[in-house]
Amino acid sequence: MNVHIEVRRVNEAGEERTRTASIRDVARAADVSYQTVSRVLNDHPSIRPATKQRVLDAMEELRYRPNQAARALVTSRSSTLGVILGSRGEYGPTSSLAAFEDSAREHGYWVNSAYLRDTQPETIRAAVEHLRRQSVEGIVVHAPQVRVFDILAELDVDIPYLGLNTAERGIVELAEDQMRGGKMATEHLIELGHVEIVHVAGPQDWIEAESRMRGYLHALSDADLPTRAPILGDWTADFGYRAALELSHRLDFTAVFAANDAMAVGLMHGFRDVGIDVPRRVSIVGFDDIPLAAHSWPPLTTVHQQFAGLGRRAVTELLRLINADDAPPLLASVEPSLVVRASTARAFGHQ
Amino acid sequence: MNVHIEVRRVNEAGEERTRTASIRDVARAADVSYQTVSRVLNDHPSIRPATKQRVLDAMEELRYRPNQAARALVTSRSSTLGVILGSRGEYGPTSSLAAFEDSAREHGYWVNSAYLRDTQPETIRAAVEHLRRQSVEGIVVHAPQVRVFDILAELDVDIPYLGLNTAERGIVELAEDQMRGGKMATEHLIELGHVEIVHVAGPQDWIEAESRMRGYLHALSDADLPTRAPILGDWTADFGYRAALELSHRLDFTAVFAANDAMAVGLMHGFRDVGIDVPRRVSIVGFDDIPLAAHSWPPLTTVHQQFAGLGRRAVTELLRLINADDAPPLLASVEPSLVVRASTARAFGHQ
DNA sequence: TTGTATGCGTTATCAA
DNA sequence: TTGATAACGCATACAA
Numbered sequence: 001m002n003v004h005i006e007v008r009r010v011n012e013a014g015e016e017r018t019r020t021a022s023i024r025d026v027a028r029a030a031d032v033s034y035q036t037v038s039r040v041l042n043d044h045p046s047i048r049p050a051t052k053q054r055v056l057d058a059m060e061e062l063r064y065r066p067n068q069a070a071r072a073l074v075t076s077r078s079s080t081l082g083v084i085l086g087s088r089g090e091y092g093p094t095s096s097l098a099a100f101e102d103s104a105r106e107h108g109y110w111v112n113s114a115y116l117r118d119t120q121p122e123t124i125r126a127a128v129e130h131l132r133r134q135s136v137e138g139i140v141v142h143a144p145q146v147r148v149f150d151i152l153a154e155l156d157v158d159i160p161y162l163g164l165n166t167a168e169r170g171i172v173e174l175a176e177d178q179m180r181g182g183k184m185a186t187e188h189l190i191e192l193g194h195v196e197i198v199h200v201a202g203p204q205d206w207i208e209a210e211s212r213m214r215g216y217l218h219a220l221s222d223a224d225l226p227t228r229a230p231i232l233g234d235w236t237a238d239f240g241y242r243a244a245l246e247l248s249h250r251l252d253f254t255a256v257f258a259a260n261d262a263m264a265v266g267l268m269h270g271f272r273d274v275g276i277d278v279p280r281r282v283s284i285v286g287f288d289d290i291p292l293a294a295h296s297w298p299p300l301t302t303v304h305q306q307f308a309g310l311g312r313r314a315v316t317e318l319l320r321l322i323n324a325d326d327a328p329p330l331l332a333s334v335e336p337s338l339v340v341r342a343s344t345a346r347a348f349g350h351q
Numbered sequence: 352m353n354v355h356i357e358v359r360r361v362n363e364a365g366e367e368r369t370r371t372a373s374i375r376d377v378a379r380a381a382d383v384s385y386q387t388v389s390r391v392l393n394d395h396p397s398i399r400p401a402t403k404q405r406v407l408d409a410m411e412e413l414r415y416r417p418n419q420a421a422r423a424l425v426t427s428r429s430s431t432l433g434v435i436l437g438s439r440g441e442y443g444p445t446s447s448l449a450a451f452e453d454s455a456r457e458h459g460y461w462v463n464s465a466y467l468r469d470t471q472p473e474t475i476r477a478a479v480e481h482l483r484r485q486s487v488e489g490i491v492v493h494a495p496q497v498r499v500f501d502i503l504a505e506l507d508v509d510i511p512y513l514g515l516n517t518a519e520r521g522i523v524e525l526a527e528d529q530m531r532g533g534k535m536a537t538e539h540l541i542e543l544g545h546v547e548i549v550h551v552a553g554p555q556d557w558i559e560a561e562s563r564m565r566g567y568l569h570a571l572s573d574a575d576l577p578t579r580a581p582i583l584g585d586w587t588a589d590f591g592y593r594a595a596l597e598l599s600h601r602l603d604f605t606a607v608f609a610a611n612d613a614m615a616v617g618l619m620h621g622f623r624d625v626g627i628d629v630p631r632r633v634s635i636v637g638f639d640d641i642p643l644a645a646h647s648w649p650p651l652t653t654v655h656q657q658f659a660g661l662g663r664r665a666v667t668e669l670l671r672l673i674n675a676d677d678a679p680p681l682l683a684s685v686e687p688s689l690v691v692r693a694s695t696a697r698a699f700g701h702q
Numbered sequence: 703t704t705g706t707a708t709g710c711g712t713t714a715t716c717a718a
Numbered sequence: 719t720t721g722a723t724a725a726c727g728c729a730t731a732c733a734a
Contacts, residue, residue, distance in 0.1 A: 022711055033721045038713060046719055068484045069429065070711035072420035074726050088449035091442075098439035098466050110485060112463060115449050133419045134461060237646040262643065269646040292613065295588040295620040297648035373727055384705045389729060397703055421727035425710050 021062035029058035041066060072135060081318060082131035083113040084124075086143025090235075091290045092307050093142055096164070099311030100140065107319060112136055116143050119205075124151045132159070138322045140164060140314045144207040160321035163207075164314055178208050181303040181336035182215020182257070185285040188301065188338055189255040190223050194283060196253040199230040200243050200263055212259045212287060233259065237266035244270020254282060255344075261286035261293045261302055268296065268343065283344040298342035305336055372413035380409035392417060423486060432669060433482035434464040435475075437494025441586075442641045443658050444493055447515070450662030451491065458670060463487055467494050470556075475502045483510070489673045491515060491665045495558040511672035514558075515665055529559050532654040532687035533566020533608070536636040539652065539689055540606045541574050545634060547604040550581040551594050551614050563610045563638060584610065588617035595621020605633060606695075612637035612644045612653055619647065619694065634695040649693035656687050 023041075027034035032051060039047050040055040058064070072078045081104050087093050101111045112134050114127040131139055139161040141148065149163055189197050199216045202209025213230055220227050231247075233239040240263035247253070248271065258264035264286030268278050278284055278298060286293060289304035374392075378385035383402060390398050391406040409415070423429045432455050438444050452462045463485050465478040482490055490512040492499065500514060540548050550567045553560025564581055571578050582598075584590040591614035598604070599622065609615035615637030619629050629635055629649060637644060640655035 024711080034711090035713085035721060035723095036719090039720085042713080048719065051719080065480070065483055067424070067486070067711050069420045069423035069486060070726090071713075072726095073418070073424050073711080073728090074713045076726070078420065088445065090445075094439065094441075094445045101464070101466050102468065105481070110463065110481065112461065113452070115452050117453065129416070130456070130461065132416055135418065135420060237643055241646060265643055265646045269648065269650075272648065292588055292616055292643055292647075295592060295616045296643075297620065297623065299620075375727080385727090386706080386729085387704060390704085393729080399703065402703080418727050421710090422729080423710095424712085424727080425729050427710075 020067075021064045022067070023064075025062055026055060026058045026064050029062060030054040076135070078110075078135040078137060079108060080110040080112055080134055080136045081315070082134065082136035082139040083111060084116060084127050084131070084139060084141045084143050084148075085113060086116050086119070086141075086145055086148060087235075088115050092288055092305065095307035096142060096311035096314070099308035100314055101311075103312040103315040107315060109137075109315075109319075116148070119143070119145050119147050119151075121151045121154075124148055125155060128152070128155060128157055138162070138318045140318055142314075145203075146205045146207055146210075149207075160318065162314065162318050162321060164310060177336050178211035179215040179218070181287060181305070182212035182259075183219045184215070184336065184338045185212075185257050185287060185303050186216045186219035187223075188340065188344065189257060189283060189285060190219060190225065192255075192283060192344060194255040195225055196228075197225070197255045197257060198228060198247065198253045200233050200240065200256060200258045200267065201230040202233060202235050202259040204232050209259055216257055228253075233263050235260050235262060237262040237269070239263055240266025240268075241270040241273075243267060244276075245274060248274045248276055251276070251281075255284070256282060257285045257287075259287055261288045261290045261296075261300060264300055264302070264343070265292070265296050268298070268300075279343050279345050285344055289339055293339075294341065296343075298345065301341045301344040302339055303336045304339050371418075372415045373418070374415075376413055377406060377409045377415050380413060381405040427486070429461075429486040429488060430459060431461040431463055431485055431487045432666070433485065433487035433490040434462060435478050435482070435490060435492045435494050435499075436464060436466050437470070437492075437496055437499060438586075439466050443639055443656065446658035447493060447662035447665070450659035451665055452662075454663040454666040458666060460488075460666075460670075467499070470494070470496050470498050470502075472502045472505075475499055476506060479503070479506060479508055489513070489669045491669055493665075496554075497556045497558055497561070500558075511669065513665065513669050513672060515661060528687050529562035530566040530569070532638060532656070533563035533610075534570045535566070535687065535689045536563075536608050536638060536654050537567045537570035538574075539691065539695065540608060540634060540636060541570060541576065543606075543634060543695060545606040546576055547579075548576070548606045548608060549579060549598065549604045551584050551591065551607060551609045551618065552581040553584060553586050553610040555583050560610055567608055579604075584614050586611055586613060588613040588620070590614055591617025591619075592621040592624075594618060595627075596625060599625045599627055602627070602632075606635070607633060608636045608638075610638055612639045612641045612647075612651060615651055615653070615694070616643070616647050619649070619651075630694050630696050636695055640690055644690075645692065647694075649696065652692045652695040653690055654687045655690050 023034045023037045027037045032055060036051065037055050040052050083097060083100060085093055085097065097113065104111050112131060114130050116127055117123055138159055141161055142164045144164065186197060199213060201213045217227055231243055233243060240258060244267045256267055258267055264284050267284055271278050271282055276282055286300045286302035289302045293300040293302050374385045374388045377388045383406060387402060388406050391403050434448060434451060436444055436448065448464065455462045463482060465481050467478055468474055489510055492503065492512055493515045495515065537548060550564060552564045568578055582594055584594060591609060595618045607618055609618055615635050618635055622629050622633055627633055637651045637653035640653045644651040644653050
């Protein structure tokens, strides 16, 4: 109470900056030593309930807020996790990040993120540096370009980090899932009777792109079907559109597996513009199941990903790394699944 | 050099945790006092170049990294900005956030973000609290629910904060832009000859939704056209789809202005499913110009938003608030613009 | 141009 | 159950 006034007095005293109440202010108000306040803060067992209540009341009154910087300084624990993002504004990564945040907070951690403008070594170094200075305890890298991980390895990062959808250094199962998803998509087309299946892949240096492509190739070879060189795209709908125009020149295929939904939508647009009917002439499968996939024309058959699950999983795995926990990893909870819609509605041959 | 060894020795000494080099380690290695190191860190003018170089070399060698927590503690400046996000995984907010991050970093600030699971007072309080504990110097609120700002006002937040797309407390011009965008969209339909125009709006408590709706109403009344009660949606494509089915029962209109692209795409899907031709029977305009808008069927006429510009602008405005700078605000650089595509291709009456 | 001392707010280690 | 004291890494006066 008195202190409440004291704290204010500091402000009125002159040019002194507004100081927020510290542990000592609370201590004085509650008439205890400031270590007692610290104990209340940290839920120390041995403290008289009455004392504790007095302290809590004082905190309330002074609108006390623990100073994270001071705490981090003395514990050398920041309770903060870092995230490096390789792509921005896309549905998948963003959903994962949101879930990551939620989960981290449930575990008592904050999140600090850094976007990657490009994959130049210097950019990556700066991002890591940025996060290191915030004393993050671990980093999740959701920048699935192969290159990024090579550079990270060279950088000799001295705190735990983990890649999403990476086969290298990270959650292996997740990368496997990507491959399985690509396989499922391709098998769906094969089951419909398609034999000549084109793959429009993601950028060559993306691990996700590579996994999905591997799934495609596996499915083909399992079915003893001829493989074709995939077309390397850039994830954008615009690319899909242009690819469709290109592909329309030699129509020696009846189905396309696109490595993501955006390109799939662009493909459908392109085929439509040159008068190629989807799905009657060409079937298309996408990957991701973005919210608009169900509402595209025709509604897109695609592989559903549990982006949120991925984000949550990343937290537990990263915390495991941080705590050097050798327990076996959680069961993979992020299985992809196929969502069949009209873009592959008609089985090839039943036209 | 010697210190390099020293620092390592600490580790080998036993259970002692890996300690990262501090300013003192650098000082010892460079054979100067640690204040000299501090001066190098802060680009103090009076320092002998040779000394400075010695210090820099030592930093390099010891892989020294300034401790952000210690610095924040002593300066009581965190160089961190906070962001509260009201929606997740959507194109617009995410793009803005990315730009915000970029710009903040260029200005020497870090960014800490907090997603809002819902708009419960407790959730909002927790988000603010979270950011306050990180000692952020200011907060950008990109959670344009009216409710959030009411609650923030009650919360009596004691650091600068700023709302995006808010008329209340924030960048007024941006809210105006939203209204102007809604007006442009509606006027486009009017110019095509439409008289009965339906508006599928966003959730009632969203400031953006309200601004766009105001633009719609203004355009109608300017043209002396009858107003109709807007349909209140939830931004999702699913809602748009259902709304289309609903609207198909009484087809007493020829055009729809949807408050965002996702709903517009859903509407087109719904109309298609019940055999209503877009744009011949019904014209549709969206809002946002998401990347898929150009590739929907039919390609969507929409209002382009400069999400990145908004994010960058937010940084400069927030820093202005923080520094209590009374300079006039920057010129609004985030004008919306209309992008005309096939969903409104045929003028009404020219069918 | 450089060095010494003090304190930021908190936790941790003692001692009472 | 409580309290005194020493760090944590740095910046900022002040002194040399």
